[in-house]
Amino acid sequence: MELIQERIRLPKNADVYEILCQADLVAPESEDNACNGLMTFAQSNGAVEKVLMWAFSDRITSKLPEGKTPYKPNDAPASDLAETSLRFEHRKFKYFCTNEIPSVRRETMWIELLEGIPAKEAELMELVKDKVWPFKNITKEIAEKAFPNVNF
Incomplete structure (x- = not known):
């Protein structure tokens, strides 16, 4: 998966991919800023917390077949x-x-x-x-710090 490599100012309605890419870019410089960004955007996008839970929680296991799903990617330009x-x-x-x-x-x-x-x-x-996490700088510890009330 190709990640965004430049820092940008995200709109309030940014999608989960954009939010996580920006947090991944910020995390090496400041884990606190990455946590704050995740918390801030999670207020308007509840999927951020849920994606992190699915990725890091040992209690959550997918019941879907492993590997590539046969689907047609959405071709929306934005x-x-x-x-x-x-x-x-x-x-x-x-x-x-x-x-x-x-x-x-x-x-x-x-x-x-x-x-x-x-x-x-x-x-x-x-x-x-499939429990593959593409964001090397967003760790379980950062997720736990950003969402202390969630049991990862």
């Missing part, structure tokens, strides 16, 4: 032009980590999610579902 985003879809995460729904339905929901969200968010979620 993340704010996609049909939806993780900001709105993160409530569905619980269905991907439980056996309470049939596997065919779970996998169909996963493909629909990936096809509706911006391409970079979909690429990120493909990695997160």
